[in-house]
Amino acid sequence: MTAPSPNHAARAATLVTFQLNGEPVTVAAPPHWTLVEVLRYQLNLTGTKQGCDKGDCGACTVRVDGAPVLACMTLAVLVQGRSVETVEGLGVGGEPHPLQRTFAELGAAQCGFCTPGMLMSASAYLDDLATRDAPTVDAVEISAVLGGNLCRCTGYTKIVQAVAVAAREVVERAQTLAEMSNDEAML
Amino acid sequence: MLRLPELEVVIADSLVAALTRLAEGRHVRALQGGTDLVANLKTGQTKAQTVVALGPLSELHGIDTSGEMVRIGAGERLVDVAQNAELQELFPALTYALARIASPQIRNAGTLGGNLCLDTRCRFINQSDLWREAMGGCLKSHGHECHVIPGGGGCVAALSADSVPVLMVLGAEVEIARLQDGAVLLRRTRVADLYDTDGLRHVRIADGELLTAVLVPKLPEGARAVYRKWAVRQSIDFPLVSTAVRLDLDRDGKLKQGKVAVGVLGPRPRLIPLDRWVGRPIDETLAQQVAAQVFDRCHPLPNVLYDHEYRRERLRVEVLRAIRTWFTPTAAAN
Numbered sequence: 001m002t003a004p005s006p007n008h009a010a011r012a013a014t015l016v017t018f019q020l021n022g023e024p025v026t027v028a029a030p031p032h033w034t035l036v037e038v039l040r041y042q043l044n045l046t047g048t049k050q051g052c053d054k055g056d057c058g059a060c061t062v063r064v065d066g067a068p069v070l071a072c073m074t075l076a077v078l079v080q081g082r083s084v085e086t087v088e089g090l091g092v093g094g095e096p097h098p099l100q101r102t103f104a105e106l107g108a109a110q111c112g113f114c115t116p117g118m119l120m121s122a123s124a125y126l127d128d129l130a131t132r133d134a135p136t137v138d139a140v141e142i143s144a145v146l147g148g149n150l151c152r153c154t155g156y157t158k159i160v161q162a163v164a165v166a167a168r169e170v171v172e173r174a175q176t177l178a179e180m181s182n183d184e185a186m187l
Numbered sequence: 188m189l190r191l192p193e194l195e196v197v198i199a200d201s202l203v204a205a206l207t208r209l210a211e212g213r214h215v216r217a218l219q220g221g222t223d224l225v226a227n228l229k230t231g232q233t234k235a236q237t238v239v240a241l242g243p244l245s246e247l248h249g250i251d252t253s254g255e256m257v258r259i260g261a262g263e264r265l266v267d268v269a270q271n272a273e274l275q276e277l278f279p280a281l282t283y284a285l286a287r288i289a290s291p292q293i294r295n296a297g298t299l300g301g302n303l304c305l306d307t308r309c310r311f312i313n314q315s316d317l318w319r320e321a322m323g324g325c326l327k328s329h330g331h332e333c334h335v336i337p338g339g340g341g342c343v344a345a346l347s348a349d350s351v352p353v354l355m356v357l358g359a360e361v362e363i364a365r366l367q368d369g370a371v372l373l374r375r376t377r378v379a380d381l382y383d384t385d386g387l388r389h390v391r392i393a394d395g396e397l398l399t400a401v402l403v404p405k406l407p408e409g410a411r412a413v414y415r416k417w418a419v420r421q422s423i424d425f426p427l428v429s430t431a432v433r434l435d436l437d438r439d440g441k442l443k444q445g446k447v448a449v450g451v452l453g454p455r456p457r458l459i460p461l462d463r464w465v466g467r468p469i470d471e472t473l474a475q476q477v478a479a480q481v482f483d484r485c486h487p488l489p490n491v492l493y494d495h496e497y498r499r500e501r502l503r504v505e506v507l508r509a510i511r512t513w514f515t516p517t518a519a520a521n
Contacts, residue, residue, distance in 0.1 A: 078221075
């Protein structure tokens with residue numbers, strides 16, 4: 001019953017290919033390396049922060065196949081073939097993401113260590129909001145969305161406000177689009 | 188930085204392959220979302236040489252509500268089970284409990300099977316390797332002495348899985364696979380019988396076995412369950428008080444059968460039948476009596492954070508609040 005255990009072979013680095021912020025990358029990842037380690041120390045993407053390293057703080061939040069997950073709990077070899085988004089991939093064409101703009105405008109960061117994780121959790125919420133039929137912005141829901149991201153500086157108020165302002169822009173855009181399509185239907 | 192020790196990572200391409208590797212012994216562990224195991228490997232409270240990643244196995248996936256027993260694959264992510272509209276309709280207490288596990292990021296990775304197999308937790312074990320060694324270790328790590336019950340002979344770390352009390356009162360079963368002569372053999376056991384009193388090995392799943400699915404019987408008419416969790420924070424925290432109440436009422440609104448399940452005691456959750464109240468109306472008197480009974484029978488230990496006498500009193504209150512949802516329309520139900 002016992003299969004041979006090729007430990008020495010399996011512990012060598014494995015080539016892992018995945019989509020990183022929309023571009024394919026291949027890295028040689030040792031099997032015991034987590035995604036946050038590969039991102040920071042092999043790919044030099046230091047935007048993703050390494051905080052508690054045991055799933056408590058959310059500073060390492062990245063999106064895998066769209067869903068916010070903890071890069072410190074994810075083995076790098078298991079993202080083979082998947083899509084990974086980090087804070088570096090948020091803005092488009094050199095322009096900041098709406099969340100990055102509202103965080104800056106409203107002063108939603110103090111030391112800034114939790115900010116990349118907050119942005120990744122919030123960006124998934126904004127994307128989800130854009131797919132809803134009649135989206136509304138609710139501070140309680142925003143708090144729940146950010147429930148896995150700890151901030152030791154701000155007291156969260158300005159973070160929730162910044163997400164709410166960006167979320168309202170999403171809702172307004174959806175309403176404008178809906179009105180435009182209604183107008184077209186009437187024509 | 189908290190690094191993982193060197194590991195062999197096997198990505199299982201078939202259930203047989205996974206079971207074959209798991210049969211090698213305790214040094215080979217099954218990995219799903221990794222939200223419990225990876226942390227425990229990092230702090231050294233779990234030792235393993237190999238992890239078998241189960242992600243691709245189709246046998247562990249799928250939610251089938253067509254039969255009398257609803258089948259939920261053990262590899263289904265907590266978020267997918269919690270947000271499943273059919274399950275929200277059938278078992279609102281279960282989806283409510285799952286939606287309150289840890290944080291969004293952990294529910295996006297962690298699985299139902301993983302929650303059932305959650306390692307026991309204790310304030311003397313969920314610490315760094317250095318911390319545990321410096322204080323002389325305990326039964327579960329580095330040492331031979333229990334600090335929760337000095338002189339105690341067995342580890343009493345707590346089972347803190349939110350799903351378990353609800354699944355117990357729902358009468359759920361789990362399907363467990365193993366290999367025999369190269370073929371996959373399945374056995375079933377009740378969730379209520381899945382746990383042992385030994386905090387070092389509290390899940391009754393042998394080496395070479397794998398939890399593949401959770402089976403939940405549909406509730407008969409008049410039956411409902413409620414889950415109550417108390418923790419310091421509404422997010423991230425493991426429960427410090429965790430209880431599920433199920434009451435089955437007859438056509439006159441009298442109790443036909445009922446049970447209360449309580450977690451976060453020791454390694455084994457407790458199931459308390461409410462037989463002595465059969466035939467009684469569901470009112471404040473019954474709620475007070477059941478809550479008092481649960482208080483008498485359950486003794487939270489100083490194994491997790493927060494004062495254990497407060498947790499015992501709080502457990503009484505949570506049971507009371509759960510039962511009040513049957514006769515107070517404004518009480519928060521789930």
